[in-house]
Amino acid sequence: MTENTRRRDLFRPVQLIGLSLLCGVFAGMVTLIATGAFTDKVMRMVDRGTYAGIPPWNLAFIVTGGIFIAALLILSILILAVDPADFTKPHDRPVLYDKTDDGDAPADGAADAGSAPGDAPQI
Template sequence: MSHESPTRRDLLKPLQLLGMAFGAALFAGVVTLVSMGFFQQRTAGEASRAVVVALVIAGVSFIAVLLIVSLLLLAVDPAQVTKQIDKPVLLPDEPEKPAAGDEPEAGDEPGAAASPDDTGR
């Protein structure tokens, strides 16, 4: 069975993006309501003010999450999505090995004398 990599179309499903942004907005709104004491005994004015502030915070977080995730997905190169990554991502690329016909440099010879620091002791 072959392992299929996700395509760019799979990464950009709009319903998933909207769902993630809605979840973050809901979380921010509930945290705002709890922190402003909406679920405690408050006057009607304080409760309505808490709801308004929670709606504003939820709206701002919805837009911010949607915008940030969409911009991060645009940074993905479509050609890189289908490539399999089999090495650590943060390590630098390996240097190219010399071709069979190239002459090795003076320090690259297998029988070259090692300095006292290169003995590994």
């Protein structure tokens, strides 16, 4: 990656839409299976699972669309939280550690001032 890497280059919109569509289709398939849309054709529509009178295929279509929109919104908001410059910097330490000049000194000053460097900590 170069210095001029843009957010769009890091996570293209097609990937964002594809991932959201995958989430929506998965939720739709779970809805179809849970409502019994693939049950035996001998059974009448009354015997199949419905939700407030909505047939399983219509309900799955509604759930697929809703989850697609929700996933697209959530993923796009999360993409805005990522700084593209973070992808060019190497991360050689755990992310949640405090930033210190030297890696050995604790950030909260928990080291006892009266102890020698070789002494064991007192409990």
